Amino acid sequence: MISAPPSLHITARDVDLPGGLVALLPHLNPSGTWIRGGEGMIGLGIAASTTATGQGRFDSLSVFWDSLIESRAAGESGHGPVALVSVAFSKDSESASQLLVPEVLIRREGGKTTLLLITDRPEPDAQVLDRHGLWLEPTGGLRATHPAPAADLSEARLLPGIQSERQYLSAIAAGLSAIHDGTVDKLVLARDVLVTAEAPVPIGTLLSRLATEYPQTWTYCVGAGPGVPQTLLGATPEMLVRLRGTQLSSRVLAGTIDRAQRTSTLVRDAKQHREHDLAVTSLLEQLRPITDTLQSPTEPSVLQLPNVYHLASDISGKLAADSSGRLPSPLKVAEAAHPTAAVCGTPTTTAADLIAQLEGMDRGPYAGPVGWMDAEGNADFGIALRGGVFEDDVTPAGGRRLRIFAGCGVVAGSEPESELAETKVKLKPMLWALGLDP
Numbered sequence: 001m002i003s004a005p006p007s008l009h010i011t012a013r014d015v016d017l018p019g020g021l022v023a024l025l026p027h028l029n030p031s032g033t034w035i036r037g038g039e040g041m042i043g044l045g046i047a048a049s050t051t052a053t054g055q056g057r058f059d060s061l062s063v064f065w066d067s068l069i070e071s072r073a074a075g076e077s078g079h080g081p082v083a084l085v086s087v088a089f090s091k092d093s094e095s096a097s098q099l100l101v102p103e104v105l106i107r108r109e110g111g112k113t114t115l116l117l118i119t120d121r122p123e124p125d126a127q128v129l130d131r132h133g134l135w136l137e138p139t140g141g142l143r144a145t146h147p148a149p150a151a152d153l154s155e156a157r158l159l160p161g162i163q164s165e166r167q168y169l170s171a172i173a174a175g176l177s178a179i180h181d182g183t184v185d186k187l188v189l190a191r192d193v194l195v196t197a198e199a200p201v202p203i204g205t206l207l208s209r210l211a212t213e214y215p216q217t218w219t220y221c222v223g224a225g226p227g228v229p230q231t232l233l234g235a236t237p238e239m240l241v242r243l244r245g246t247q248l249s250s251r252v253l254a255g256t257i258d259r260a261q262r263t264s265t266l267v268r269d270a271k272q273h274r275e276h277d278l279a280v281t282s283l284l285e286q287l288r289p290i291t292d293t294l295q296s297p298t299e300p301s302v303l304q305l306p307n308v309y310h311l312a313s314d315i316s317g318k319l320a321a322d323s324s325g326r327l328p329s330p331l332k333v334a335e336a337a338h339p340t341a342a343v344c345g346t347p348t349t350t351a352a353d354l355i356a357q358l359e360g361m362d363r364g365p366y367a368g369p370v371g372w373m374d375a376e377g378n379a380d381f382g383i384a385l386r387g388g389v390f391e392d393d394v395t396p397a398g399g400r401r402l403r404i405f406a407g408c409g410v411v412a413g414s415e416p417e418s419e420l421a422e423t424k425v426k427l428k429p430m431l432w433a434l435g436l437d438p
């Protein structure tokens with residue numbers, strides 16, 4: 001854990017980024033990203049960071065963030081810092097929840113690009129940019145100083161994870177028994193697979209592949225860089241909470257078919273709707289105490305991704321202020337919303353206990369909140385799905401191991417073999433980005 005610097009120096013300027021964020025990614029080694037449809041942000045380096053575990057992980061990250069915002073050098077640019085955050089799924093996880101403030105943030109919104117430099121001491125801008133492989137032309141164009149590294153994934157191999165496919169099928173069968181005896185109504189069971197790469201895996205390249213192929217999703221990364229406990233990355237289609245001032249929105253997904261099938265199969269399937277409705281209900285119940293209004297559509301729509309179709313409900317609402325007029329902080333809202341029955345089950349606590357028993361693994365940040373927040377209380381927290389975690393050991397040739405996760409909602413009527421097949425389709429984006437699913 002790196003402690004907070006006493007004050008951060010922030011400079012901001014508009015820049016030109018002719019090729020956009022995604023084209024720049026392969027040239028860089030990001031410490032964080034959040035990109036969708038070419039907009040969002042790339043973070044480089046780390047100006048401040050912290051980690052937390054346990055029941056109080058949201059609170060610990062919040063306390064660090066509040067003190068960081070308060071102690072920043074005021075008035076330099078009118079811009080506050082931005083933090084990239086990932087929170088472990090479970091209070092019992094050994095994996096660290098992370099908050100990091102990048103030293104360089106390239107942010108693109110509405111076609112406009114802003115460059116933020118956030119340092120713990122005054123330093124020439126050119127020096128900071130050079131450290132991260134960037135150069136700012138006198139005319140305002142932001143350029144990469146290095147060519148993109150070649151990604152040699154020819155030696156990448158796919159290995160079984162903690163559970164074999166057979167064990168996963170048994171876990172689903174056990175989950176179905178718990179549903180039949182009335183212990184739970186829904187349970188989301190996940191499994192992992194392992195990818196080993198002999199050569200280094202350029203993270204910027206992986207992220208740019210995901211962002212290009214899956215533009216409807218949020219391409220996320222938190223933690224790449226020296227001194228950080230883990231690197232989490234992926235491309236999630238699910239938004240836990242998006243906050244803009246008092247406005248809140250969420251995209252709940254649950255109910256899935258392979259893209260090879262017809263959308264009508266999904267729309268007409270009562271089991272898929274039950275699975276979806278439980279996820280929507282859980283989010284609404286969890287957000288109700290901290291909101292003044294909440295609206296959800298009467299019927300879900302169908303979200304089309306290159307690999308799957310999902311039932312989707314876009315929820316919107318207004319945050320409630322407390323008696324002193326203060327809105328809940330972004331991490332408080334994420335904590336209230338997490339975990340929904342899209343990734344846990346119904347009832348939540350019983351489902352979480354069963355998940356821990358039946359999956360036999362630590363989910364780490366998989367299915368936890370991931371995203372960013374700014375000093376004004378705006379935030380995007382997605383759910384860390386369709387992604388994986390780089391393990392910290394590196395082979396002598398610079399090779400890495402990446403653990404990738406996928407899960408499925410199990411309700412009465414679910415069939416273990418179909419759920420296993422669904423996890424394979426959900427693993428596709430990451431495997432494809434790694435050159436393992438041509």
Ligand SMILES: C=C(O[C@H]1C=CC=C(C(=O)O)[C@@H]1O)C(=O)O
Pocket residue numbers: 188190238253254255256310341342343385386405406407408409410426
């Ligand atoms: C748990 C995952 O997906 C969730 C989100 C969308 C659809 C889901 C489903 O149909 O089972 C899951 O609830 C995952 O991708 O690992």
